[in-house]
Amino acid sequence: xxHDVKDAxxxxxxxxxxxxxxxxxxxxxxxxMFVGLLLIGFAWPVAQPKYSDNKYNHKILDPLxxxxxxxxxxxxxxxxxxxxxxxxxxxIGPSTLQSISKTSYTFIPADVRKRIPVIDGRNVVVxxxxxxxxxxxxxxxxxxxxxxxRADMIVLDxxxxxxxxxxxxxxxxxxxxLTASHIIKSPSQWSLGAQFFSPEDVLTGLxxxxxxxxxDRWTYAQKVRNHLSWFSVLxxxxxxxxxxxxxxxxQVAAMTDPLQFWVKYRFSxxxxxxxxxxxxxxxxxxxxxxxxxxxDDVVSHLFGILAGAKIPAYVYVPxxxxxxxxxxxxxxxxxxxxNHLAAQxxxxxxxxxxxNSQSLGxxxxxxxxxxxxxxxxxxxxxxxxxxxxxxxxxxxxxxQHCVVLPPTKAK
Amino acid sequence: MLxxxxxNFFANLFPLMLVALPLYRxxxxxxxxxxxxxxxxxxxLWLIAPxxxxxxxxxxxxxxxxxxxxxxxxEKKRGTVVFVAVLVLLLAxxxxxxxxxxxxxxxxxxxxxxxxLHLVHNVGAIDLFHQIILPLGLSFTTFRAIxxxxxxYLGEFEALRIDEVFxxxxxxxxxxxxPVIQYTDIRKAVDPKVKTIVWDDLRAALLxxxxxxxxxxxxxxxxxxxxxxxIYYRTNSVWRLWVELIAFALYFFFNFSGYSDLAIGAAKxxxxxxxxxxxxxxxxxNPQDFWNSWHMSLTQFxxxxxxxxxxxxxxxxQYRAIFLTIMAIALWHDISIPLVVxxxxxxxxxIGHRWxxxxxxPPSPQPRALTVAKASGQFMFFAFSLxxxxxxxxxxxxxxxxxxxxx
Numbered sequence: 001x002x003h004d005v006k007d008a009x010x011x012x013x014x015x016x017x018x019x020x021x022x023x024x025x026x027x028x029x030x031x032x033m034f035v036g037l038l039l040i041g042f043a044w045p046v047a048q049p050k051y052s053d054n055k056y057n058h059k060i061l062d063p064l065x066x067x068x069x070x071x072x073x074x075x076x077x078x079x080x081x082x083x084x085x086x087x088x089x090x091x092i093g094p095s096t097l098q099s100i101s102k103t104s105y106t107f108i109p110a111d112v113r114k115r116i117p118v119i120d121g122r123n124v125v126v127x128x129x130x131x132x133x134x135x136x137x138x139x140x141x142x143x144x145x146x147x148x149x150r151a152d153m154i155v156l157d158x159x160x161x162x163x164x165x166x167x168x169x170x171x172x173x174x175x176x177x178l179t180a181s182h183i184i185k186s187p188s189q190w191s192l193g194a195q196f197f198s199p200e201d202v203l204t205g206l207x208x209x210x211x212x213x214x215x216d217r218w219t220y221a222q223k224v225r226n227h228l229s230w231f232s233v234l235x236x237x238x239x240x241x242x243x244x245x246x247x248x249x250x251q252v253a254a255m256t257d258p259l260q261f262w263v264k265y266r267f268s269x270x271x272x273x274x275x276x277x278x279x280x281x282x283x284x285x286x287x288x289x290x291x292x293x294x295x296d297d298v299v300s301h302l303f304g305i306l307a308g309a310k311i312p313a314y315v316y317v318p319x320x321x322x323x324x325x326x327x328x329x330x331x332x333x334x335x336x337x338x339n340h341l342a343a344q345x346x347x348x349x350x351x352x353x354x355x356n357s358q359s360l361g362x363x364x365x366x367x368x369x370x371x372x373x374x375x376x377x378x379x380x381x382x383x384x385x386x387x388x389x390x391x392x393x394x395x396x397x398x399x400q401h402c403v404v405l406p407p408t409k410a411k
Numbered sequence: 412m413l414x415x416x417x418x419n420f421f422a423n424l425f426p427l428m429l430v431a432l433p434l435y436r437x438x439x440x441x442x443x444x445x446x447x448x449x450x451x452x453x454x455x456l457w458l459i460a461p462x463x464x465x466x467x468x469x470x471x472x473x474x475x476x477x478x479x480x481x482x483x484x485x486e487k488k489r490g491t492v493v494f495v496a497v498l499v500l501l502l503a504x505x506x507x508x509x510x511x512x513x514x515x516x517x518x519x520x521x522x523x524x525x526x527x528l529h530l531v532h533n534v535g536a537i538d539l540f541h542q543i544i545l546p547l548g549l550s551f552t553t554f555r556a557i558x559x560x561x562x563x564y565l566g567e568f569e570a571l572r573i574d575e576v577f578x579x580x581x582x583x584x585x586x587x588x589x590p591v592i593q594y595t596d597i598r599k600a601v602d603p604k605v606k607t608i609v610w611d612d613l614r615a616a617l618l619x620x621x622x623x624x625x626x627x628x629x630x631x632x633x634x635x636x637x638x639x640x641x642i643y644y645r646t647n648s649v650w651r652l653w654v655e656l657i658a659f660a661l662y663f664f665f666n667f668s669g670y671s672d673l674a675i676g677a678a679k680x681x682x683x684x685x686x687x688x689x690x691x692x693x694x695x696x697n698p699q700d701f702w703n704s705w706h707m708s709l710t711q712f713x714x715x716x717x718x719x720x721x722x723x724x725x726x727x728x729q730y731r732a733i734f735l736t737i738m739a740i741a742l743w744h745d746i747s748i749p750l751v752v753x754x755x756x757x758x759x760x761x762i763g764h765r766w767x768x769x770x771x772x773p774p775s776p777q778p779r780a781l782t783v784a785k786a787s788g789q790f791m792f793f794a795f796s797l798x799x800x801x802x803x804x805x806x807x808x809x810x811x812x813x814x815x816x817x818x
Contacts, residue, residue, distance in 0.1 A: 006615075022610055026617070135540070166536035195537060198458045199426035200419065224632075231633040233654050238646040249513040252543055253413040261412070261543045265521055294533050 034211070041212030046219045049079050056107070056130060064117075065110035065126040069142075074218045075208065077178040078129060078145050087122040087399075089113075089389070090146035093157030094134035096318040099378035100370060108378050108385065109155070115386040115407065120399045127151065133171045133257070135162055136298045137196055141175035143302060144182040147309055153398075154306065154313040155389065160320065160337045160359060161280060161373055164287035164295045168259045170196060174218075177205030192301050195294060276371045277324065284333040289340045299344050307350025312398045314354050314389055317341065319361030319381060321369035330372070334359055354392050360384060379407065412543045413516075415459060418627065420587045421673045423458050425620075427451055427583075428680055435681055439603035445578035448601070448681075452581025460541035461534055462523035467552065471580035474501065474556040475573055482563050482570035494564045498557060505553040508546055509746040519546055550743060551589045554712050555579065558593050561716065568594070584677035588670045590688040590708035600683045608682040619676030626669030634662035641801050641810065649816040656814065660794035664693060667706070693793075696777075696785035697768075698760040701793060702737070713739050733765065734758045744800055749807055753799035760792060 051057045051066045060066060064086075068079040091097070091109035099106045109126045116124050127149065129142040139156065146154050162168075173196075180202045183189035193202070208215035246254065255261055267282065274282070288295060306313040317338065324330040338357045345355035361367075364384055368376040375381060383404070390402035431451050435444055456464040477497040484493040508515045520543050528535030559579065563570055571579070571594070578601065579594045600606040637658035644652060671688035678685045690704035702710055714723070718736040722728025741754030777785075798810050812818040 021614060026610075026613060029617070166532075166539070168540050169536060170540045198419075198423050200422040203426045204422075228633060228636050231658070232636045232639070233651045234636070234639055234643055235647050235651065236639060236643050238643070240642050240645060247513055249413070249516055252517065255412045255543070258412070258540060258542055261520070262524075262539060265517060288532075288536075292533075294536050 037211050037213045041216070044220075045212065046216035049074075049076070051079070059105045060107055060110045060128075062110045062113060064123065065107070065113045065128060067107070067128045067130045069128075069130055071174075071218070072172060073174050075174050075177050075204070076215060076218070077175045078142070078149075080149055081127065082150065083125045085122055086125040087119040087153075088149075088151045089124065089126045089153045089155055090129060090149060090151035091126050091155045091157075092129040092139055092142045092146060093131075093318075094139070094159050094162070095132055096157055096159045096373055096375075097128065097130050099375050099381075101368065101376040106378065108375075108382060111378055111382040112386045112389065115382060115405050116390060116402065117405065119390075119393065119402045121401070131172055134159075135168050135171050136164075136295050136302075137170040138172040138175065140192070140298050140302050141172065141179040143305065144179050145175070147305060147311075148182050151311060153311055153389070153393065154309070155385075156302075156306070156313065156315045158315060158317050158341070159373065160287075160317050160334055161283045163299065163317075164289055164293070164337060164340060165283055166288050166293055166295050167262060167283070167286055168257075169294055169298070171257065171259075176201035177208060180205035181209050186305075188304070189301060192297065195297075280372045281324075281330060281333070284330065284337070287333070287337050287340075289336055296344065299341070300347065303345055303348035303350075303353070303355065307348040307353045309350070309352065312352040312354075312393055312396050313350075314356070314392045315345070316356045316385070316388070317359040318373065319364055319367065319375065320359050321372045322361055322364075322366045323369070324372040325361055352396050352398065354396075356388065383407065413545055415542070415544060415547055417588055417670050420455060420459070421670075421677065423455055424451075424583055424677055427454070428677065432680060436608055441602050441604075442574055444601050444603070445574045448583060449574070449577040449581045452583040452586055455583055455586060456581075459547060460544050461538040462520065462527060462541075463544060463547065465527055466519070466523050466546065467548075467580065470504070470552060470556070471577055474559065474580065475571075475576040477501065477556075478560050478563050478576065479570050481560050485564050485566070490564075494560070497560055501553060501556050501560065504546070505549050506746070508549060509742070516545055520544065548587045551585065551587075551591055552580065554591045554709075555593075557716070558591075558712070562594070582678075584674045584683075585685070588667075588674060590671055590674065590685060590706075591712045592685060592708065596685060597678075597683050600681075606682050608680075612679055612682050616676045616679035619672045619679060623669045623672030623676060626665040626672060631662045631665035631669060634658045634665075637662055638801065641798065641806070644810050644813040645818070647813070649814065652814050656794055656797065660693075660790070660797055663797060664689070693790050694786050696782055696789055698757065698764045698789065698792070701789055702740075702757075702761065709740065709743070713743075729765065730762050733761050737761055748804040749799040749802055752807065753796050756796050756799070 049070050051068075053071070054067045054069060057067050066081075068081065070076055070078060089109070091112075093109075097108050099108055099111070107128060107130065109128045113124055113126045118124060127146070129146055131138050131142060134142070139158070143154065143156060176197045180193055180197050183193055184202075184206060197205075204214055204217075208217075213220070252261055303315075306315070320330060320334055325334070338359060341355070342357040345353075345357060360381060364380045367378075367380055370376050386404045390404050393399045393402050431447060435447055438444070438447075453464050453468070456467055477500065481490075481494050481497050484490040508519075524535060524538050527538050559571065559576070562568055575594075575598075579597065582592065582597055585592055637655045640647070640652055640655040640659065647655075668689040675685045675687065686708070688706060688708050690707065692701050692705040695701040695704055713736050717739050718732045721732040721735050723732030723736065737758045738751075738754040741750045741757065744750050744753075795814075798814075799807070802810050809818065
């Protein structure tokens, strides 16, 4: 019987003639491991992710505007479609990309595409990098992914509630490996990577670019997980009765996001009866504009890569509800964020980059909102953004023809 | 939240080794090596959450101070009082965690993050997006610190320098899931004059790591759903529950022993020989042999500090020592009613076996069939107590009623 590693070594000597005894032998083992991983990728290839895998795509009827974001645990991050000769806009943003009312659920980028169906004679396609609950580092990761895709233009939505709020800087850590592989050739970005990525992220991110089995590991894991019931004889069809209220720690264990913990234990004891508007005001006022923060660093890198990109980029701040803006507390907090954003944008001028640091709520006519930042009817915003995008493309002489169609009347 | 996947720890440790190993191997300076490994350990904790790194930094700074105090007062009049006070202080965080789990875990996260935010705001901000954690590895850390202080008090070695304490405290492979090591296990191997890493070390490390990965992913992973029996026990028949209980016992062993292999293998890459933590416990034929081969580093720790001091080596007091040792092992997992029952059950097995062996020594050699039967009996004896390590007090009666077909 093998009791310890010495016994195992003796057994290995007997069976494999002393494999791993010298540096060359170890190298051969590592090489065979790579070959094995490559073979797995060829023998059991993973099907390309489908648009329908993302539940939000069911809300978008337009086949030329689709969300490319994959599952929040999928380390591949985004679907990478090839749209051929179409003019591709990569539109990145958090929940503020949605427009939800009682009668409709749409995405602003899809509605904008309807207004600009053609640019320079090419069909317009929008890849929507929609990241629910995205924080500033997630937007950076998505921007890197978009810059490494075949996009012709980047549009970025910076939610003012979160852009400088360092209560949560990242929510989509599954993008780390992908982003690490994108910044590996840009030493100026490494300082950011060092703050957010682990050695595992870097190693698997780089390996994923060459080895399909590592790139698709989440899908393989899902497949294996789906078959785990083979190893169990338990009947799990009948759910157990509820075992009463959860303890405080069980409640923490059930949380899906660290922010829920900090909000519950750090902020709520003093403000248990807060309305949504109060909470959102708290997040707006929580913006850390003291300078030298990590949010500043990420925004600076974000503007830096967009300014250095060879494709046009348009950055905007989605509207805050005009009702909220009448409250001087909202207006003043937002103004500080806008000024800080403008100052940072000024440090990264780029011939093809336009940063509109003023919240659209200040220039648009009154709109219907679900809270202070999520629109219910996006009509005026769509018109504004469609014109802004066309104007930016024409002003930078990136395209010759870009015409915004009038809105179609709702049936 | 609160569920940390131990594999992530090793998935970060091994790439770090790629960087640290050449430095460790070629810079033949003992202090440099200690500092290098300390930073690797601290960084691994930081990757889990910066607040965990801060917590252990403070813990080991205090442990260093306590050890100096114990060394200074060992020969003095109040030396014993100081020694006992230091032990109590070192045990305090772990005991508080076990007794007042909910407030401890919540406040541990809140306070340590608050301190980070005040000390270096940006570090606190990075900490905020890391998951909420249990004080991972605290038991193993506490045992290492106690071992260090006791040996200093007994004069087995002189008070350690700060670099030695940190090297011991942040020794990377064992930070999270043990095994429990002693300073003497790693003291010599870090010295380039004493130990040179050879290909045999790397080969042995590779074997251990492969063994660990196979145990964790090939054997135990497919069995992980067996833990669902503690949720669905009311709606499943007796035979299904017993099949799942056996699967859970196998999952429990292979998962734990697999991670131990990964830890020992990681240490071996750097030339450290850490003794194995499991010695095929499910093949043992009686409770005593079982506990001597199950989580051996922990059992030996309690043998040193509970069993021997309470008279385990003396005829008259051996049963008391056995009882106290197994209760300490049980309550280390959690201070709760199910674990008290677990301790009582295992103590009954150990004491009963010792008593029977005293009355009627086993035949030697035993027939193979008898050995197999005894090992199976011992396995079932242990497996039957495993639910107690998972369930809460109000589940004890319904779970065991279901297992015994009494519901």
